[in-house]
Amino acid sequence: MKDLIQRLVESFGPSGYETAVTDTIRELVAPHADDISIDALGNLLVWKKGSSDRTIMFSAHTDEIGVVVTHVDENGFLRFSNVGGLDSQTLVGNRVRFASGTIGVIGREKGSLKDLSIEKMFLDIGAPTRDEAQKQVRVGDFGIIHREFVDLGQRMAAKSMDDRIGCVVLIETLKRIGSRSAHNVCFVFSSQEEVGLRGARTAAFAVNPDLGIAVDVTRTGDTPEAARMDVSLGKGAAIKIKDSSLVAHPKVRSLMTNLAEHHGIKHQFEVLERGGTDAGVIHITHEGVPSGTISIPCRYVHSASEMVDIGDVEACIQLAEAICQAELTEFPAKSK
Numbered sequence: 001m002k003d004l005i006q007r008l009v010e011s012f013g014p015s016g017y018e019t020a021v022t023d024t025i026r027e028l029v030a031p032h033a034d035d036i037s038i039d040a041l042g043n044l045l046v047w048k049k050g051s052s053d054r055t056i057m058f059s060a061h062t063d064e065i066g067v068v069v070t071h072v073d074e075n076g077f078l079r080f081s082n083v084g085g086l087d088s089q090t091l092v093g094n095r096v097r098f099a100s101g102t103i104g105v106i107g108r109e110k111g112s113l114k115d116l117s118i119e120k121m122f123l124d125i126g127a128p129t130r131d132e133a134q135k136q137v138r139v140g141d142f143g144i145i146h147r148e149f150v151d152l153g154q155r156m157a158a159k160s161m162d163d164r165i166g167c168v169v170l171i172e173t174l175k176r177i178g179s180r181s182a183h184n185v186c187f188v189f190s191s192q193e194e195v196g197l198r199g200a201r202t203a204a205f206a207v208n209p210d211l212g213i214a215v216d217v218t219r220t221g222d223t224p225e226a227a228r229m230d231v232s233l234g235k236g237a238a239i240k241i242k243d244s245s246l247v248a249h250p251k252v253r254s255l256m257t258n259l260a261e262h263h264g265i266k267h268q269f270e271v272l273e274r275g276g277t278d279a280g281v282i283h284i285t286h287e288g289v290p291s292g293t294i295s296i297p298c299r300y301v302h303s304a305s306e307m308v309d310i311g312d313v314e315a316c317i318q319l320a321e322a323i324c325q326a327e328l329t330e331f332p333a334k335s336k
């Protein structure tokens with residue numbers, strides 16, 4: 001599984017430009033799926049047919065935070081804007097990679113260390129003039145933070161664990177349910193989450209599920225002097241209670257808790273004070289969808305080195321698989 005994680009986290013996929021990621025996932029899931037399609041916004045919809053009349057939608061986003069070039073000056077330096085919630089404090093000295101493979105170093109103007117706004121930063125791709133720079137990068141080009149995957153044993157760090165690790169959870173769940181799916185399951189690999197849950201919104205409308213589950217990373221409170229948060233790396237799948245986008249449906253929360261207890265799946269509960277996931281738009285599609293989120297605990301979210309624990313990833317897969325095989329008596333099928 002670590003090879004799969006490395007392959008996905010090192011892929012290029014800023015919001016709106018997720019094709020390299022969806023192409024890879026499509027190839028990986030093809031032998032296990034009953035139907036695969038890509039919609040106009042770049043969502044990859046992977047179906048597994050089941051024997052019941054109910055439909056579960058899982059969603060993990062393929063996009064990652066990045067930058068977009070806004071200006072090239074006469075000396076070849078590029079100015080940029082954020083794509084999604086870039087943490088400006090983690091940027092200086094990092095590198096940006098463009099789809100073409102061009103790499104730039106992030107520098108900053110003189111000034112107070114307290115002012116680390118993106119407006120004071122620039123990208124240096126090693127080009128001495130505007131003309132030379134524009135042979136490689138143009139205004140409007142999207143880039144990602146360039147950083148390789150590192151295997152630390154039980155834990156791993158990389159850029160875009162948010163949310164390629166969620167994509168891995170869905171791929172593994174699909175593989176493990178094999179031909180035994182009790183329900184119709186649509187695994188959505190959603191686009192443009194980082195800029196406002198956009199892909200999942202249209203995917204949820206199309207799928208019109210009876211139960212919605214987002215799979216995404218969440219923050220932890222287990223590092224030195226961290227903000228107080230009752231989630232730790234290594235303590236299992238985090239069952240979402242609430243974030244800024246969603247109050248998890250009480251029946252979904254109970255379903256996940258009961259399944260975790262019944263199957264002995266390591267779990268914890270998550271209240272995220274700021275932030276949201278695809279479940280934020282799934283639950284308000286059509287006439288409403290009971291929804292929840294399986295969260296993968298992750299340190300240093302939205303940095304170049306997001307860290308997860310392989311045991312937590314495994315627990316999330318087990319929980320997702322258990323949902324696919326559960327009776328779901330509390331979630332009747334809509335008349336569609």
Ligand SMILES: [Zn+2]
Nearest residue numbers: 162163216217
């Ligand atoms: Zn995410």
